[in-house]
Amino acid sequence: MTKPLALGSTIGILGGGQLGRMLSVAASRLGFKTHIFEPGANPPAGHVADAVTTAPYEDENALRAFANSCDVVTFEFENVPTAALDLIEAQVAIRPGREALRISQDRLTEKTFLQELGLNVAPFADIPDRAAMEGAVAEIGAPSILKTRRFGYDGKGQARLRTPQDADQALADMNGAPAILEGFVDFSHEVSVIAARSFAGEVACFDPGENVHRNGILHTTTVPARLSAAQRTDAVLMAARILNALDYIGVLGVELFVTPRGLIVNEIAPRVHNSGHWTQNGCTVDQFEQHIRAISGWPLGDGTRYADVTMENLIGDDMDRVPELAREATTAIHLYGKAETKPRRKMGHVNRIMR
Template sequence: MKVGILGGGQLARMMAQAGIPLGCEFVFLDPKADACAGQLGELVVAEWEDASALDRLSACDRITCDFENVPATVLERLADAGHPVRPAANAFAAAQDRLTEKRLFESLDIEVAPFAPVSGRTDLLDALDRIGYPALLKTRRMGYDGKGQYLLRTPEDLEPAWAELGDHELILEGWVDFDFECAITVVRNAEGEMRCYPLSRTVHADGMLRLAAAPANVDAGLRERAEACGRLLAEHLDYVGCLTLELFVAGDRILGNEFAPRVHNSAHWTIEGAVCSQFENHIRAVCDLPLGATALRAPALMFNWIGAMPSTDALLNVPDLHWHDYGKQSRPGRKVGHATLLAETWPALVPVALELKEDLPQPLDRLLDKLVSI
């Protein structure tokens, strides 16, 4: 089966690595000539709306995405022409607009922080009167990995925030004083069968995921509510593939932050830590193959490498540390790889992880203390 993927980054690369043993071939469409997935299939270098490029992609048996900001209109065009696009364009349309996303969560009774649309300065001042400080001013579109947002702590932040973001349609969100963050990944097939991966506990810095641990050390009731939210969202969207819902936990409350209609960084640990990885299960769902088991193989801790790959000398000597270099050029703020540490139990994993601190790039050394102390 030939699978077309809009996007040729590391997520497409790992989908291909999982799908090739299933007998799949891959075609990637990406605007960048150095897209790292191109090593594993045909790479079509073109903009998303390029008609001739989409014609080449439409020859595939199934079409999916590795990037949530592929224009939903492009996916609708492919689907209207009779090509099986999974997940469908409606999921991307919802995830691409933060206001639409928050309203969707509210309609499903998934609690969210207070929010308000902002189309001008008057809207912003009115919203701040209702929501108060601190608050996050965000672009409604193209915001990922911490892009397109400004933290408003006091009125003195208004002018620099407006200078940076005022040319966009915006949303103001109340600040959530959360205890920790977590993420639930759901896989659903076209027949409606759903499975959940163990809840991941996540740690971010500067808006980017840095660490993810599974299983999250939370009580059963919270885990069940997180799974219920993920299942509800996937069912409502008639979703096919893997979907991740990111959540804040504040006391006994869980609040929806955002969702990704694709495989997700917080579940990279599933490659070694689960029976069937999120990447394989996404391809299985998209291609109408039986879903794989989502059960935990072993407790896992994933380190995200941002900007540049760290030195491998010390880290590769660690037993059960699994290394992933995406083959991307180093660049500040760029996701270039990850590593996943496994152990038989979480108490056995923690001291091994802490021994790595001196070899970890900043701020992972500091964030690791935060994660293991929870």
């Protein structure tokens, strides 16, 4: 076991979006400073950080100086280029570790990993090329979804096959990117478990949340989720199995489909997760502080849920509703300080609290 970070240490965060921003605030509560590395100008996380480096992930000098200023480095998104991680890791520890990143950066690797762990996943097939598609469609059928192996999020890089005849168009939509075909899962709803694992190997899970998507983007997460006691236990055990298999340190999100045949893992995210934002107003220690505690060698905090909460994302023009939301009782507002409002851009969220 490694030593905990000294008080006042600096935590490096790769990525300066809203997740980095809320991680940075959580780090401050524990007395840590943060240093944000982000290619884009005026990153939301930079408004609440001790230092910001604005540079591309290819800038080796900037990466070295960044790594040199940090006592540990974490990330808010899983698609950090491998070469940048290699460079940073030569100087300072990255947590969670590289294995979790490697696995979750690629849908094929991720699905294979989960399956080998004995967890249920949707039927899937590797689609390296057009030739593979025919056999896969024959086996998995339709409806199904073709997804790029890498860089997909918020519904990007996906194409649906309603019938096998959609195969050509779906393949064309991938623009030649390696993909996987996923069989359609007939689920009643989606839940996610936000789980954490510490230096000492202790595991803690927040109460599962129930997710509703709109236009491929998370719309609301509600706790408690509709789950039987047995499903709740299953969900937590599945998350723990993933964390332990990865020797994981930090917070990880696991999306699960609820089906009559049991829980099916949709995907995992090796980071704090949009579906865990409710914890800010439903737990003494939220997912952001839990992540900071884990990667800093602190014991995990008290994530017991003390209220019913519905988190709603504010996307694009939802920002016009802020003045009215500001008047709602028992509604906590969290805005991200993004300079420009765009359609489909996550601009903030609210947590509606029912006690």
